[in-house]
Amino acid sequence: MKKVNTRMLSEKEWQELLKNQFKGSLECNVPMKNHTRLAIGGPADALAVPDDPLSLKNLIVTLKEQGIPFMTLGSGTNMLVRDGGIEGMVIMLQAFNRIEMIKEYEDSVEIFVEAGLLWQKLVNYCKGKGYAGVEGLTGIPGTVGGAIYGNAGSYGYETKDVIDTVAIMDQHGMLERFKVEGLRFDYRTSSISGGNIILSANMRMKKDASESVSMRTEDFFRDRREKQPLAEKSAGCVFKNPKGSSAGKLIDETGCKGMSIGEIQVSPVHANFFVNRGNGTAVDYLNLMEHVSVNIQKRCGITLEPEIKIVGRN
Ligand SMILES: Cc1cc2nc3c(=O)[nH]c(=O)nc-3n(C[C@H](O)[C@H](O)[C@H](O)COP(=O)(O)OP(=O)(O)OC[C@H]3O[C@@H](n4cnc5c(N)ncnc54)[C@H](O)[C@@H]3O)c2cc1C
Structure with missing residues (x-):
């Protein structure tokens, strides 16, 4: 089967692919920064919001048949989408809210x-x-x-x-x-x-x-x-707490609280939250994660594991 280049598909071509078996909204080239709490992320090739379970089923059967990757997105509050966006389709379930x-x-x-x-x-x-x-x-x-x-x-x-x-x-x-x-x-x-x-x-x-x-x-x-800096643009805790310790406390004790790369800052309120102060990028966010974890590895010998989900193309 010839691999579909989903980056190039228009809305009409997506509709044709789905053979009118889909009820809901469908958009192409959707900036993920509009769908993540961090307000970071390049475009998803397509974003679908099915109206009902049958449309969802038809959608994923077609995507599977065509070899098109897909992922589910909730509200994007635990998610860092890379600056290159997401290949294939993002599916959101806003209509499933009973x-x-x-x-x-x-x-x-x-x-x-x-x-x-x-x-x-x-x-x-x-x-x-x-x-x-x-x-x-x-x-x-x-x-x-x-x-x-x-x-x-x-x-x-x-x-x-x-x-x-x-x-x-x-x-x-x-x-x-x-x-x-x-x-x-x-x-x-x-x-x-x-x-x-x-x-x-x-x-x-x-x-x-x-x-x-x-x-x-x-x-x-x-x-x-x-x-917690609840009103800021963040993805919640960046790292999981290592056994018997707190990632926020370790980041604070190693002097990283308040530190910034580009417009991404280690929150002065809670050191395990990285906040986007304006138009921060995923590259800056990932560099700050790397900097903080290398620092903690060197000083405490502890390897931090990300809690946030990192997805998308570089
Ligand atoms: C200010 C702030 C405070 C937070 N505090 C906490 C906290 O105290 N405790 C905590 O655990 N988290 C916390 N979080 C993180 C986040 O809110 C939670 O992890 C939340 O449950 C993620 O839900 P979401 O719908 O936004 O998921 P998303 O971020 O959209 O997605 C997260 C993951 O879930 C998957 N997913 C989402 N929906 C589905 C579905 N229907 N089927 C299959 N997979 C799915 C996605 O593919 C992705 O891998 C906080 C975040 C913020 C911004």
Whole structure:
């Protein structure tokens, strides 16, 4: 099969490729800096937002048949896209945003939530209803899909702890529902690999007094606001915490807090956040990561591992 050069395809050619089997929006040459919280990243060859699961299935079956690479993007809050952009197609699930209580037990509830829903909407829903389980995860930006994929966590809470089942569409368009025990979740990672798309999850929350859930949620949010540069353009923590230590503390102690390369700065508020002060580039961001990790390796003998997802062409 002749490899399709997706960089050269027009919107009309993409539509022809999809043989009218796709409902949703489709754009070509889309700057990823408009779709990432860091506001960095060259153009994706195409960006599709399917309206429904069948359109998503038809889309990925076609892409697979044509050998066109694709990736799923949530809200781009944990993502550094390189300056050369993304080959093939980026798929976003904004239309998959339902949340519903599906079963009530004596002391818990089961909630169905779609992957494109903003995570904070789930937190606010639980806060309003008195459902406990995600209070410490308040203020984490991004989508439900992104949180499940990376097992987002904070203040001792982890996404995996409230998951019952996850519905995943594989690279061939097959939909399968997995029990949480059938998946592997670890510190900021899961066994759900890049080509598989999370569509929804059933989550189990404990019933509690809504004032108590609300108070805990607000306390965690207040603490987060004091410690993190929430209003800045960042991708959250750059590096994972090494065992028994804190990456932010190490970066601070080795004198890198506040340091800049180009318009990317190690945040003076939280040293494990790198912020884009204006029109920073991925090259500057990666150079700053390299500088900081070499420094820590030399002084502490610790190799830092990235927490952010780095994608795209150089
Ligand atoms: C200010 C700030 C604070 C943060 N605080 C925290 C924190 O306390 N704890 C924490 O864990 N993270 C934190 N983050 C990082 C980030 O918000 C989380 O990792 C979030 O869960 C990412 O969600 P997203 O939708 O933006 O994912 P994206 O950044 O869009 O994508 C991240 C990864 O998930 C994959 N993905 C997304 N959706 C799907 C899907 N439906 N199916 C398959 N794969 C998918 C993408 O392909 C990518 O590999 C913070 C970020 C910021 C900017």
